[in-house]
Amino acid sequence: MNESIFETLLEPCFILNSEAKIIFCNETTTQITACTRRKAKNKKLNELIEFSPKIDWLENIASIVDPTAYKEVSFKNPDGLEGKVQITCQVLEDSKSWIVFFRDVTLEERLQKKYRAELEEKENYARNLEKMVAERTSQLQNLNHLMTALLDSLDQGFLIFNRNGQVLDVVSKACLQTLQVDPKGKKVWDVLKIPAEKVDGFQKWLKTLFEEPLPFEDLIALAPTQLAHSDDKKIDLKYYAIRDEKNKIDGVVTVSSDLTALWEAQQEAELQRIESQRILKLLKEKEIVLTFFEETKSLLEKLDYEDSTELFRQVHTLKGSFSGFGDRESVSTLHSMEDLIHQIQGKISPEIRAKLKEKSQLVLSRWNFLRNWTIEILGEKVFSQDKYFEIPQNELSRIIQILSNIISIDPQAQNLAQELTDHYFKKSVQKYLQSYQKIIDSSARSLGKEVDKIHFVSQDVRIDAQTLTEIGPLFVHVFRNAIDHGIEFPEDRKAMGKPAAAEIIISTGYRDQGILIEISDDGRGINPQIIREKLNKNSIANTNLTDQEVIQYIFEPSFSTKESVTELSGRGIGLDALKNTFSKYHGKVWVESKIGIGTVFSFWIPTTKPAYKQAA
Numbered sequence: 082m083n084e085s086i087f088e089t090l091l092e093p094c095f096i097l098n099s100e101a102k103i104i105f106c107n108e109t110t111t112q113i114t115a116c117t118r119r120k121a122k123n124k125k126l127n128e129l130i131e132f133s134p135k136i137d138w139l140e141n142i143a144s145i146v147d148p149t150a151y152k153e154v155s156f157k158n159p160d161g162l163e164g165k166v167q168i169t170c171q172v173l174e175d176s177k178s179w180i181v182f183f184r185d186v187t188l189e190e191r192l193q194k195k196y197r198a199e200l201e202e203k204e205n206y207a208r209n210l211e212k213m214v215a216e217r218t219s220q221l222q223n224l225n226h227l228m229t230a231l232l233d234s235l236d237q238g239f240l241i242f243n244r245n246g247q248v249l250d251v252v253s254k255a256c257l258q259t260l261q262v263d264p265k266g267k268k269v270w271d272v273l274k275i276p277a278e279k280v281d282g283f284q285k286w287l288k289t290l291f292e293e294p295l296p297f298e299d300l301i302a303l304a305p306t307q308l309a310h311s312d313d314k315k316i317d318l319k320y321y322a323i324r325d326e327k328n329k330i331d332g333v334v335t336v337s338s339d340l341t342a343l344w345e346a347q348q349e350a351e352l353q354r355i356e357s358q359r360i361l362k363l364l365k366e367k368e369i370v371l372t373f374f375e376e377t378k379s380l381l382e383k384l385d386y387e388d389s390t391e392l393f394r395q396v397h398t399l400k401g402s403f404s405g406f407g408d409r410e411s412v413s414t415l416h417s418m419e420d421l422i423h424q425i426q427g428k429i430s431p432e433i434r435a436k437l438k439e440k441s442q443l444v445l446s447r448w449n450f451l452r453n454w455t456i457e458i459l460g461e462k463v464f465s466q467d468k469y470f471e472i473p474q475n476e477l478s479r480i481i482q483i484l485s486n487i488i489s490i491d492p493q494a495q496n497l498a499q500e501l502t503d504h505y506f507k508k509s510v511q512k513y514l515q516s517y518q519k520i521i522d523s524s525a526r527s528l529g530k531e532v533d534k535i536h537f538v539s540q541d542v543r544i545d546a547q548t549l550t551e552i553g554p555l556f557v558h559v560f561r562n563a564i565d566h567g568i569e570f571p572e573d574r575k576a577m578g579k580p581a582a583a584e585i586i587i588s589t590g591y592r593d594q595g596i597l598i599e600i601s602d603d604g605r606g607i608n609p610q611i612i613r614e615k616l617n618k619n620s621i622a623n624t625n626l627t628d629q630e631v632i633q634y635i636f637e638p639s640f641s642t643k644e645s646v647t648e649l650s651g652r653g654i655g656l657d658a659l660k661n662t663f664s665k666y667h668g669k670v671w672v673e674s675k676i677g678i679g680t681v682f683s684f685w686i687p688t689t690k691p692a693y694k695q696a697a
Contacts, residue, residue, distance in 0.1 A: 090302050093166075093183035096173070099143045101125050104178060113183065115160035117529040120571065126181065131157045138170060142179050145170055148296060153186065163187075171295070182299055238337035241323065242269040244291040246284065249332070259316050259337035260308065269335070273305055273318070291330050297322045301333075308337060315344040367459070369516040370406070374452055374464070376554050377402050381445050386434050389425045390638055394658035396422065399444070401557035401655075405520040411447045414440050507543035510589050510598060513553050517560050521585065524564045531571050531582040532564065542589045542596050548686070552662050558655025559600050559682050560585070567604030567680055577677065579603065595668070595688055601681040607632045607674040615640070632674055636660040659684070 084105050087094045093113050096105040103121050114121050114129045127139050133155045138145055148171035157163045164187030172179050238259035240252045248264040256264055264272040275283045290300045301320045308316040317340045323332040380399050385391045400415040418440050518535055525532045571581035588599040609628035616623045623631055634640055638657045660670050668686035
């Protein structure tokens with residue numbers, strides 16, 4: 082069977098084998114199973130979804146030879162989503178597989194309670210109309226003026242089309258508003274604005290609908306449920322069968338309703354939900370949020386419009402930071418900036434520079450909006466420079482300097498100076514990197530992968546706050562590249578004898594008069610042969626290099642093994658930005674990897690002078 086016909090269904094659809102295991106499911110099923118289609122395959126349906134009451138035929142699906150009646154049951158998925166569905170099953174032509182259709186009635190029940198008073202009159206009219214259609218099927222061609230008046234009194238569009246797709250003369254005036262056309266005598270695919278390249282498929286579906294090899298309710302699910310409107314109105318479409326005395330489909334009633342007001346109410350509710358989540362995040366992760374504002378503002382002020390390579394690095398890092406904050410609007414703008422920079426050949430032209438500055442101003446405006454929103458929640462003092470000090474920072478620096486100068490008089494002064502320096506002028510590397518957990522979780526979820534919580538080993542280290550502000554945001558590229566390139570899908574990991582969830586380990590410590598940070602994963606590793614093929618394609622000699630020497634090329638500008646660009650990786654710019662920034666601080670970066678075992682990224686940076694000494 083051609084399964085593609087079920088891809089367009091807006092309701093969940095599963096095809097099961099004789100063991101009730103899933104062999105196909107359409108995209109809509111992910112909303113009810115809370116897992117990817119790939120993960121759902123070969124699992125039993127009642128393992129993914131808990132039904133109440135239980136559905137008996139799922140335990141012996143091979144016994145189903147005739148279509149089952151729709152049965153309304155409650156369900157609950159692993160994410161805790163609950164609701165009600167109507168479910169039916171029927172055997173397919175090969176007699177070796179069964180198709181299961183779902184209808185989600187939860188939203189309908191919820192909206193019915195909210196809008197019952199407003200829609201009661203309209204629903205009564207619709208029920209009366211359905212009853213009249215059922216009772217007088219044979220007289221549809223001769224509907225009198227009374228029926229026409231009734232239709233015109235409603236604010237819904239009504240039309241009837243036959244097996245040839247011809248719209249009959251009985252239509253309501255509201256069609257002029259909902260469908261923006263007088264449908265009388267026209268073809269239904271023209272009225273519903275079916276694209277030219279899809280008309281042939283629609284006509285074949287129409288023929289199948291009237292022949293009814295499957296129940297009308299199942300086939301009609303393939304019909305358009307929404308209509309494009311020039312005024313951006315949300316037009317909902319529903320269909321009802323008209324049957325003759327032999328119970329054969331003789332026509333189809335199409336009801337078009339303007340649900341714009343309802344859609345706008347739902348959108349407003351969704352915006353309120355998103356804002357509520359941001360408020361909760363702000364209250365629970367105040368320090369991480371404030372660090373986001375500090376780092377992104379610094380990057381926005383330093384954008385280099387003369388050097389396209391450096392500008393690319395800066396924009397890519399900004400995109401990672403705004404993505405972690407959950408601001409899709411800024412991520413989209415920054416992604417378009419990357420696309421623009423990627424087209425530059427040689428110097429940045431004045432025209433391109435103007436476009437880039439215009440886009441960066443949009444991001445800055447968004448940054449200001451988010452900052453003002455944060456102030457509304459936490460108050461003006463939240464962004465005060467002295468918020469963590471009872472005395473100004475420069476005064477504390479002066480006190481520490483005095484303590485350092487009197488070590489010969491009072492040896493205790495050295496310990497006190499060092500303690501104040503570590504506490505106020507340095508930050509914990511582990512605590513900073515812990516803030517990437519949410520980015521790791523969201524990136525993995527978007528790709529259908531699983532990653533455990535970050536595991537820290539060895540001692541924590543504290544680093545100069547100014548240095549961490551420079552290098553810290555760049556670690557986003559390590560985590561996103563590990564998830565996109567290195568970590569396998571759960572089913573692939575299981576096949577290799579690995580746990581479904583990957584592990585990321587971070588080790589920090591002092592070494593060789595500096596700080597060493599190691600970030601490792603237990604993914605597929607870096608294949609040096611793929612790197613060599615990329616180098617050969619770019620005419621870069623590599624025959625005399627070892628595999629470990631070859632894989633260091635991943636830190637080179639614009640080097641990426643991915644063929645396509647995504648919001649996670651593919652630009653070949655993130656790791657290059659890390660290498661350049663560490664080099665600026667006289668540090669080093671390198672990578673070690675074993676195929677099938679995993680990868681270790683190492684970052685070493687010399688211990689810097691405390692901020693108060695640098696300022697002296």
